[in-house]
Amino acid sequence: MTMSQNQSDATIEVSGVGRTYVRGKKSVQALSGIDLSIRQGEFVTLFGPSGCGKSTLLRLLAGLDEQTTGEISIFGSTPRKASARKDIAWIPQSSALLPWLDIRANAALSAMINKKADRKGVSTRRPEDAEAILAEVGLGDFQRSRPDQLSGGMRQRASIARGFAQGAPVMLMDEPFSALDELTRDALRIRLLELWEHHKKTIVFVTHSAQEAVLLSDRVVVMSPRPGRISDIVRVDFPRPRGWELTETPEFTAKVAEVKQILWSAWKGDE
Numbered sequence: 348m349t350m351s352q353n354q355s356d357a358t359i360e361v362s363g364v365g366r367t368y369v370r371g372k373k374s375v376q377a378l379s380g381i382d383l384s385i386r387q388g389e390f391v392t393l394f395g396p397s398g399c400g401k402s403t404l405l406r407l408l409a410g411l412d413e414q415t416t417g418e419i420s421i422f423g424s425t426p427r428k429a430s431a432r433k434d435i436a437w438i439p440q441s442s443a444l445l446p447w448l449d450i451r452a453n454a455a456l457s458a459m460i461n462k463k464a465d466r467k468g469v470s471t472r473r474p475e476d477a478e479a480i481l482a483e484v485g486l487g488d489f490q491r492s493r494p495d496q497l498s499g500g501m502r503q504r505a506s507i508a509r510g511f512a513q514g515a516p517v518m519l520m521d522e523p524f525s526a527l528d529e530l531t532r533d534a535l536r537i538r539l540l541e542l543w544e545h546h547k548k549t550i551v552f553v554t555h556s557a558q559e560a561v562l563l564s565d566r567v568v569v570m571s572p573r574p575g576r577i578s579d580i581v582r583v584d585f586p587r588p589r590g591w592e593l594t595e596t597p598e599f600t601a602k603v604a605e606v607k608q609i610l611w612s613a614w615k616g617d618e
Contacts, residue, residue: 362418393551453509536562
């Protein structure tokens, strides 16, 4: 796969990407030979346990780090240029809300930054209505609350709303539900699916849960042990919109088992 072959119909192009870190006298290769093409409006999950390089790859896509080898293109530009144009929204593991602002102000913050960038001619992205998106995630009655007045799940919903309100066409989500209890995670997965169906962003999502990956994704990218490589890419063809009832079907269970088997085979082969 070359960059030129796929740029015409892909939002994100990753070709031959590797990342090596130098720590003292030692070099640690985190990623090697990553090739990946993601279409506009696609929901793609990077799946694997801790240490396989999935969060490293996400940081490269966000322009927060730079690859050692290979190329990354987002809308035909480097990640840092795409980020400067406000083409990318980043949603971290923690909510990262500003404690002195209420939830509405937190959700609108990125949108306000985008407006300033638009006036300077840096970005043409139009922010979305933060209040409306907060209502979509079930926080319509809590917009004047500060982060310390909300539960962990509510704070994470506010963080997701802030990302969608930014108006960026690409959203990078680094295990946003990992610190939450099981019931809250389940509820937020469905909320995220509803938001994605409505706004049709291109989402790259990191998780170590096979069930989460299959429920959310159009494709699941299964990562191998360090140095992280793509072991396989599993297409998930379940119809949308998807609800929690999908997880109770034999077909869903079989797809989760398929994803896990690819992972186990990759890790066993590395022993």
